[in-house]
Amino acid sequence: MKKNLKYNLIWLALACVIYFGLFALYNGGFITIFTDAIIVNIGINVILAVSLNLIIGFSGQLSLGHAGFMAIGAYAAAILTQDNPTYLAFALSLVGGMLISGFIALIVGVPTLRLKGDYLAIATLGVSEIIRILIVNFDELTNGPSGIFGIPQFSNWQVVFIFMVLAILLVSNYIHSGDGRATLAVREDEIAAEAMGVNTAKYKVTAFVLGAMLASLAGSLYATYQQSVFPNDYDFMKSIDILIIVVFGGIGSTTGAIVAAGVLGFLNMYLQDFGSLRMIIYALAIIVIMIFKPSGLLGTWEFSIKRIIDKFSKKGDDQDASINS
Amino acid sequence: MELMIQQLVNGLFLGSIYALMALGYTMVYGIINLINFAHGEIYMIGSFIGYFLIQSFNTWQVLPNAWGFFAALAISMVVSAFLGVVIEFLAYRPLRKSTRISSLITAIGVSYLLQNVMIYFFSPDSRPYPQSIARKTYSLGVIDISNIQLLILVVSVTLMILLQVIIKKTKMGKAMRAVSVDNDAAQLMGINVNRTISFTFALGSALAAAGGMLIGLYYNSIDPMMGVAPGLKSFVAAVLGGIGIIPGAALGGFVIGLIETMATVFGFSDYKDALVYLVLIIILLVRPAGILGKNIKEKV
Numbered sequence: 001m002k003k004n005l006k007y008n009l010i011w012l013a014l015a016c017v018i019y020f021g022l023f024a025l026y027n028g029g030f031i032t033i034f035t036d037a038i039i040v041n042i043g044i045n046v047i048l049a050v051s052l053n054l055i056i057g058f059s060g061q062l063s064l065g066h067a068g069f070m071a072i073g074a075y076a077a078a079i080l081t082q083d084n085p086t087y088l089a090f091a092l093s094l095v096g097g098m099l100i101s102g103f104i105a106l107i108v109g110v111p112t113l114r115l116k117g118d119y120l121a122i123a124t125l126g127v128s129e130i131i132r133i134l135i136v137n138f139d140e141l142t143n144g145p146s147g148i149f150g151i152p153q154f155s156n157w158q159v160v161f162i163f164m165v166l167a168i169l170l171v172s173n174y175i176h177s178g179d180g181r182a183t184l185a186v187r188e189d190e191i192a193a194e195a196m197g198v199n200t201a202k203y204k205v206t207a208f209v210l211g212a213m214l215a216s217l218a219g220s221l222y223a224t225y226q227q228s229v230f231p232n233d234y235d236f237m238k239s240i241d242i243l244i245i246v247v248f249g250g251i252g253s254t255t256g257a258i259v260a261a262g263v264l265g266f267l268n269m270y271l272q273d274f275g276s277l278r279m280i281i282y283a284l285a286i287i288v289i290m291i292f293k294p295s296g297l298l299g300t301w302e303f304s305i306k307r308i309i310d311k312f313s314k315k316g317d318d319q320d321a322s323i324n325s
Numbered sequence: 326m327e328l329m330i331q332q333l334v335n336g337l338f339l340g341s342i343y344a345l346m347a348l349g350y351t352m353v354y355g356i357i358n359l360i361n362f363a364h365g366e367i368y369m370i371g372s373f374i375g376y377f378l379i380q381s382f383n384t385w386q387v388l389p390n391a392w393g394f395f396a397a398l399a400i401s402m403v404v405s406a407f408l409g410v411v412i413e414f415l416a417y418r419p420l421r422k423s424t425r426i427s428s429l430i431t432a433i434g435v436s437y438l439l440q441n442v443m444i445y446f447f448s449p450d451s452r453p454y455p456q457s458i459a460r461k462t463y464s465l466g467v468i469d470i471s472n473i474q475l476l477i478l479v480v481s482v483t484l485m486i487l488l489q490v491i492i493k494k495t496k497m498g499k500a501m502r503a504v505s506v507d508n509d510a511a512q513l514m515g516i517n518v519n520r521t522i523s524f525t526f527a528l529g530s531a532l533a534a535a536g537g538m539l540i541g542l543y544y545n546s547i548d549p550m551m552g553v554a555p556g557l558k559s560f561v562a563a564v565l566g567g568i569g570i571i572p573g574a575a576l577g578g579f580v581i582g583l584i585e586t587m588a589t590v591f592g593f594s595d596y597k598d599a600l601v602y603l604v605l606i607i608i609l610l611v612r613p614a615g616i617l618g619k620n621i622k623e624k625v
Contacts (some may be wrong), residue, residue, distance in 0.1 A: 062426060113605070115613050116362060118425075122564050123609050125557075126602030133599040236557065240433055247430045279441035287416055287432035294423035 010305050015165050035319045042265035044218050047167045047259035049245040051214030054171050057252035059093035060187030062121040068128025069212040071234035072099035073219030078148045078229045085152035094220050098213040099119035103211035113204045135231045147230035154224040248297030255303040327467045332586040338474045341481040342580020345536035346559035347574035349529025355505040356525050357570030362432040364558020371534025372541040374401040394457045398538050402531040409530025410523045443549035451548035454541040477539045480531045516616035561605050565617030
């Protein structure tokens with residue numbers, strides 16, 4: 001416990017360093033509105049990628065419906081805060097969106113997670129499209145295809161940063177818990193896990209629901225940063241964008257998801273100068289990276305402070321050391 | 326009632342286009358387990374090739390009539406088949422041994438690439454399709470059928486029958502069936518797996534191009550993003566019928582077409598896409614392998 005405390009403190013310090021680094025950049029006037037948008041986008045993409053990675057990378061279920069859950073969060077925030085712009089309403093909308101998303105994920109997940117492989121992908125794709133079509137057609141509540149404008153701006157880069165750190169903490173702690181190891185077992189070999197007495201359905205559904213709730217959180221943050229929501233922002237392409245980040249970083253690596261969100265965010269920023277060639281270059285980059293590095297940037301590698309410290313201090317009581325030597 | 330019969334007939338025509346595309350999806354999935362997201366883009370490019378061909382036929386005054394359309398259809402199918410083979414060779418073949426999800430991402434990348442190349446060179450605007458076959462409407466008692474609808478049905482059913490003949494009767498078809506059952510065993514039996522997969526892509530792409538040209542003629546407008554929605558829906562059709570099963574894809578296509586038009590009859594036209602996905606989810610829950618699919622127990 002004491003040992004873990006040390007590493008947790010180091011992680012906390014690292015988060016603080018990044019936070020104050022950004023803080024200094026903002027106060028020093030190095031950040032324009034444009035780069036601010038990029039930074040916030042990267043933060044939101046990190047939350048999305050980490051949560052989708054929980055579903056795809058750690059529990060091994062291909063889900064193509066992340067945008068649908070994001071849309072629920074975005075619309076929950078938009079609808080609740082446009083009339084009463086208080087922080088209470090904002091907090092309520094975060095929680096409310098997450099609860100609705102979690103509930104829908106549960107309803108969808110329990111029956112569909114019995115399906116193998118690509119069928120789940122198609123079912124989740126269907127669900128997210130159904131959510132989007134319902135949003136387009138419920139005019140009184142959602143203002144239909146024209147979306148909602150003038151949402152008060154609650155989330156800025158600081159709010160996004162804090163939630164990003166919380167999301168990363170939540171996912172990486174979950175993966176290292178007993179439940180998380182069971183989830184990994186299901187990913188590796190479902191039949192073997194079941195034979196060992198792991199309740200496979202339970203862990204798959206848990207990962208799916210958790211991922212959906214985090215997606216909804218990211219959606220709420222995005223909507224209250226952009227101050228507007230449009231149903232077409234949450235279509236199939238959005239799910240694919242998040243999937244690309246996850247696969248680009250390496251399926252099953254939280255570090256990879258974070259790095260990929262950053263790299264793709266900056267790539268997007270520099271590609272703005274290319275105008276209409278931007279998407280062509282982006283598409284080519286995806287194809288080339290997938291052909292030459294199909295396992296993604298980092299594979300399943302994880303950045304670990306514990307490992308680095310152990311390496312330098314060369315402690316004898318390290319578990320891995322005894323295995324390697 | 327009349328409206329309902331009319332819409333049933335319309336659904337049949339629309340469904341035959343979905344069926345044409347679903348065949349391509351199902352063949353590729355059956356043979357290399359890849360959801361070929363670029364299939365909808367082949368459909369779009371097929372209709373663009375047809376568009377430019379018919380336009381040039383008209384300007385040079387060669388074949389400025391129905392024969393021009395058929396000539397363009399044939400050329401577009403051949404060129405798209407070639408394009409399908411090239412895409413398979415450059416993008417999918419290097420990934421044959423890696424995980425399915427990275428092939429999936431590559432397919433999505435190819436689909437983005439094709440869309441954006443077309444947008445870059447030919448603008449994102451939709452353009453009117455040259456009507457080289459004049460639309461005539463025949464009234465058959467309670468329903469109206471146009472000659473274009475008949476053409477769609479005849480061309481697509483002919484192509485489907487042709488495909489079935491190729492798969493059941495030719496040596497290549499036999500090889501395709503063998504590879505889809507067991508890739509390695511087929512290779513041991515002396516089947517050239519790479520050539521068989523290329524052939525599958527060629528067939529599927531040719532069918533998609535035909536579908537794209539027919540839809541251009543039917544709706545009279547094409548644009549670089551036209552492949553996205555039909556691409557998804559025809560994939561849904563393939564899953565609905567039982568992915569990997571050729572008659573299932575055709576059936577799924579017709580079912581989707583009918584659901585869409587029936588939704589319009591009952592006043593749910595805004596919800597027709599949602600309805601398609603809802604039916605898909607229900608089918609997946611009741612019969613996970615699709616309507617015609619067989620449930621195979623996973624071996625330990």
